[in-house]
Amino acid sequence: MRARSALRHRFAASGVALVLLTAAACSSGSSDAGTDSGASGPATTLPAAEAAKAYTEPGPYPVGITTLTLAGDRKVEVWYPAAKGTTGTDTYDVRALIPETVRNLLTANIPATFTIDAGRDAEVADGRFPLVLFSHGFSGFRQQSSFLTSHLASWGFVVAAPDHWQRDLFHVLDRVLGTSGPEATDPVADLRDTRELMASQDAAEGSRFAGHVSTDRVVAVGHSAGGGTILGVAGDEGVVGYVSMASGLLRSMASTTTTSVAPPELPDTPSLFLAGAADAVVPVADATQPAYAAAAAPTRLWVIDKVGHNGFDDLCTLGGGKGIIGIAEASGLGAFLDGQQSFRRLGQDGCLPPAVPVRQTFPIIEHSVTAFVRNAFGIDAEPVGLGPDVAGQYSVPVTIRERLS
Secondary structure, three states, rough: OOHHHHHHHHHHHHHHHHHHHHHHHHHHOOHHHHHOOOOOOOOOOOOOHHHHOOOOOOOOEEEEEEEEEEEEEEEEEEEEEEEEOOOOEEEHHHHHHOOOOHHHHOOOOOOEEEEEOEEEEEEOOOOOOEEEEEEOOOOOOOOOHHHHHHHHHHHHEHHHHOOOOOOHHHHHHHHHOOOOOOOOOOOOHHHHHHHHHHHHHHOOOOOOOOOEEEEEEEEEEOOOOHHHHHHHHHHHOOOEEEEEHHHHHHHHHOOOOOOOOOOOOOOOOOEEEEEEEOOOOOOOOHHHHHHHOOOOEEEEEEEEEOOOHHHOOHHOOHHHOHHHHHHHHHOOOHHHOOOOOOHHHHHHHHOOOOOOOHHHHHHHHHHHHHHHHHOOOOOOOOOOOOOOOHHHHHOOOEEEEEEOO
């Protein structure tokens, strides 16, 4: 009991540092691929009601999942189209992704796992598939948006997501506890290393991915601080598009003064910005709209009503619908959270009203990201269901803006 009490006091003393880290990070951060993927989709000219839901359901492939390793023991999760007949489920437990000292405090019998339909280490489907890189947010982790990464794999993409030791959940808590861990790597370098890893896997005899991954052309997807990280690779050779979710640019970085300071120059790469109208961590008006305004055409902005910051990851499905915060509260850590409102807000934003249950809005995110990725790779010659005409076709309102030239 004394150890538990002492740790709680240490958490409280370290809370301000964690909040400052949170605020800083969240505001930072081949031509035959389409035919090889084999993931055929709908015609590009569909009525709005059909186009809006073209990619809301899983695609034609079962999903495989495996874990690879970068230098220094950095883990990379990979979702991919699996061979016909692959079955099974794969589950992660968020408590296994945090330091043992904290894990021992999360004793409540409350849901802390997320499960997808996927075969662990399954055989890869026949064909060669385009690569999507995924970058997680502050206090996130490589599997945090499995609802989306597995969905993309079902539509014929290999999706690779590294842990960013600079800001992943394990290492953030490790620093709060004062534990000395491995030196943090640059998140942009993590993504570039992951691209090189998948290229080597494609070329390596005996690898399950040998001859199955096209890394010449890539799309990058990022959430929160990951939306800043992907800007670091979006201008790299062969990157054909990027998707920024619940992220953007600080208003103070844009032209807001009488001296007419120019907004930062974003990569000349097609983009899609997704935001939640209920996001109180990275507000649309302060961050996402300035980023959309500064982005090169073609670019689109989707603002989904009643979605908060964690509407783009799996976490609000945990903790009785209250996310990691719900797990902590049920384990008796409510008093600490009450004293750290910014930390509480980050952990549960999008899990509670006015946000709707995230499983209601997951299909909107799955469709829009899949439609963008398919168009960026040239699988769909014209985008399917990405324009303003589909805005009124969902269970919650969506505001869609676009600049195509």
